[in-house]
Amino acid sequence: MPPTTAEVAVVGGGLAGAGAACVLAKAGHEVMLLEREASATHKICGEFLSTETQGYLRRLGLDLDGLGGHVVSHLRLVRENTIVETALPFNGMGLSRYRLDEALLNHACQCGAQLSRGQRASVADISGSIDLDVQNAGTVRTNTLFLATGKHDLRELRRHPDTPPEDLVGFKMHFDVDSTQRHALANHVELVLFAHGYAGLQRVEDGRVNLCLLAEGSWLKACGGTWEGLLEELLRTCPHLQRRLSNATPLLSQPLTIYRVPYGFVYNPPANSAGNIYRLGDQVGVISSFSGDGMGIALHSGVVAATHYLAGLDAGSYHRRIRHDIASQIWRAGLLYRASRWAPSQRLLMGWTRLMPRSLRLAASLTRIPPSAVTQAMERIP
Numbered sequence: 001m002p003p004t005t006a007e008v009a010v011v012g013g014g015l016a017g018a019g020a021a022c023v024l025a026k027a028g029h030e031v032m033l034l035e036r037e038a039s040a041t042h043k044i045c046g047e048f049l050s051t052e053t054q055g056y057l058r059r060l061g062l063d064l065d066g067l068g069g070h071v072v073s074h075l076r077l078v079r080e081n082t083i084v085e086t087a088l089p090f091n092g093m094g095l096s097r098y099r100l101d102e103a104l105l106n107h108a109c110q111c112g113a114q115l116s117r118g119q120r121a122s123v124a125d126i127s128g129s130i131d132l133d134v135q136n137a138g139t140v141r142t143n144t145l146f147l148a149t150g151k152h153d154l155r156e157l158r159r160h161p162d163t164p165p166e167d168l169v170g171f172k173m174h175f176d177v178d179s180t181q182r183h184a185l186a187n188h189v190e191l192v193l194f195a196h197g198y199a200g201l202q203r204v205e206d207g208r209v210n211l212c213l214l215a216e217g218s219w220l221k222a223c224g225g226t227w228e229g230l231l232e233e234l235l236r237t238c239p240h241l242q243r244r245l246s247n248a249t250p251l252l253s254q255p256l257t258i259y260r261v262p263y264g265f266v267y268n269p270p271a272n273s274a275g276n277i278y279r280l281g282d283q284v285g286v287i288s289s290f291s292g293d294g295m296g297i298a299l300h301s302g303v304v305a306a307t308h309y310l311a312g313l314d315a316g317s318y319h320r321r322i323r324h325d326i327a328s329q330i331w332r333a334g335l336l337y338r339a340s341r342w343a344p345s346q347r348l349l350m351g352w353t354r355l356m357p358r359s360l361r362l363a364a365s366l367t368r369i370p371p372s373a374v375t376q377a378m379e380r381i382p
């Protein structure tokens, strides 16, 4: 079978890939978007949409307000029986990735991208033009690859983090909670610190509540190595989560899990890197989850890569730009995360934020993409 050709192939239809495809297709370019999932799926995520994430989605033309997300205006930081609350410096939104990613993929198609789904792509040849092997669909030949496979590396194009990922396991589960707890969670995102990790709790659409947590792998083992064991131990030792979830019903047949995320990774292109392979989203940088801005980075990188391509700038120029935009944000988020990791620093953090709750707003601002970079990128969207 002769290869199918595409001017640009985008591998991965998450927010980074679909966002880039919207920009390229709207500008009249031929884009093939390859997504391995055949239909909408749940993804592990706190599902907190920052102001940048929302801004990009609206600027791309998505009817975000029609998706039923829950407005999040306040942050509650919780440790044992201490609770500190403050207004966020912006209104966030709780919206499931199940609903959001599907809506953006559909929007990319409406913009003119050619979507091929249920197709896992791998690299066959990158020595000149790029040949992709696409499950069930033969070879796709392209001059330009946008690599947006999130946490999944293509074998030939692996990320190489400088430091090995920490022994952390992530879980996500949606719950139906009782009306008192649903009411208590209205307009709030809760960040709950516990001895072996932290959890984020917030409402998403249709009154569902998302619990997303990161815990040390050794602690998971001590809890019997299962989600059920870990949840039981968490509810036993954490009065706040006990209150929120003791009468809750899980809404997913099993939790989503992730292991050894390379937090802090920022892609540093080698001197001989290909000028026609643009890395987007988690393939270019991975920020600590608690910052709630990974989706913002994914969309920012998708837009910056696409607008660089439209301006005739190669991947080298794009990778320098994106590093400049996100490296310090990712570093600061890592620092804050490490500071919130250990019991003594957790106690210090709680004491400090009780005295100065507004310092949480400062932390939220420090872990965002610089506003000037966002404004500049948005202005370049055709």
Ligand SMILES: Cc1cc2nc3c(=O)[nH]c(=O)nc-3n(C[C@H](O)[C@H](O)[C@H](O)COP(=O)(O)OP(=O)(O)OC[C@H]3O[C@@H](n4cnc5c(N)ncnc54)[C@H](O)[C@@H]3O)c2cc1C
Pocket: 011, 012, 013, 014, 015, 016, 017, 034, 035, 036, 037, 043, 044, 045, 046, 047, 048, 049, 050, 053, 119, 120, 121, 122, 148, 149, 150, 151, 152, 154, 170, 171, 212, 213, 214, 258, 261, 280, 281, 282, 283, 289, 291, 292, 293, 294, 295, 296, 298
């Ligand atoms: C525990 C946790 C909590 C988080 N919470 C938040 C939060 O609250 N707010 C926030 O903004 N960010 C959060 N993030 C970060 C955010 O989820 C990611 O940064 C974001 O999803 C990255 O988007 P992406 O498009 O790069 O990747 P993804 O969203 O992972 O999309 C990648 C896509 O590529 C597809 N794919 C993979 N391999 C192939 C292949 N070979 N061929 C074809 N398709 C392929 C996948 O199916 C997927 O659809 C969290 C992350 C974690 C781990």
